[in-house]
């Protein structure tokens with residue numbers, strides 16, 4: 001039996017949005033009172049695509065500011081950046097030798113991010129899931145809150161843990177992690193195209209609500225969000241194949257922590273303009289205070305760096321101990 005421990009990470013690639021918040025960060029906040037939680041800014045994942053060094057530095061601080069502004073308590077949780085704890089990269093190398101190339105080739109995120117020019121993608125982008133497995137398992141984490149887009153990577157983490165435990169006959173050494181995926185909205189979709197996920201790297205800023213957007217921008221983006229010509233249905237079946245409509249309804253449900261059918265009870269038969277103004281109100285109510293707090297926190301970079309410094313020390317102790325056990329299991333010795 002493993003001690004219950006939560007681990008999750010967010011890439012410091014700028015523009016944290018409503019998808020990151022509802023899919024992951026909101027859940028991080030809820031979990032901090034129930035589990036020991038380790039939350040990581042996964043800067044090594046960010047460099048699988050080229051990053052401007054100065055922008056990367058400021059995005060790391062902005063991500064930590066977003067964590068704190070969303071309600072994470074740096075005393076209660078271990079909050080740190082991945083590059084500060086070398087054990088992540090060391091275990092990732094070991095997992096590069098455990099995982100199979102066929103497993104990597106099946107990852108849909110690689111296919112989507114590498115696009116048509118697969119040969120030109122970084123090797124890091126291909127083996128990204130091994131580093132993610134190392135991030136989680138170096139803490140022997142048992143629960144991982146993520147959006148639905150990360151489900152396949154978590155299945156791979158489970159496969160790596162099982163293969164390692166089996167290959168080295170150390171039954172139950174690594175836990176078989178449980179994904180914690182939000183129920184009402186597991187994947188927030190783009191405001192411009194209900195079949196694409198809301199994403200930081202999407203060119204159009206109109207496709208997402210950023211945590212730092214002000215009230216006017218939020219109102220304007222929601223007003224312009226794509227819908228269809230039909231009114232809001234009264235039952236869930238009526239949302240079938242209406243991707244944009246389903247997305248807006250689910251965002252409202254998730255923000256207000258009510259089930260989708262309750263939203264449909266309230267708005268069924270009404271047109272989208274009535275609903276959109278209510279949705280705007282909810283987004284502004286939940287997101288604007290976070291945006292304002294992010295701006296405030298970003299004025300105190302010393303404070304933000306001190307959170308990372310402190311969290312990195314605490315994370316390093318756990319990760320280094322676990323890595324030591326891994327080295328012993330596989331027959332490696334560190335003489336330095």
Ligand code: AQP
Pocket residue numbers: 009010011013019020021022023024145146147148149150186187188189197198199200201202
């Ligand atoms: N649209 C989304 N809906 C629900 N959850 C989402 N997450 C991301 N987008 C959505 C969840 O947020 C956490 C952190 O994600 P990340 O920033 O580390 O990486 P990502 O999934 O690649 O996010 P983006 O916005 O799509 O970034 P880019 O455009 O840079 O690739 C994860 O738990 C993720 O599930």
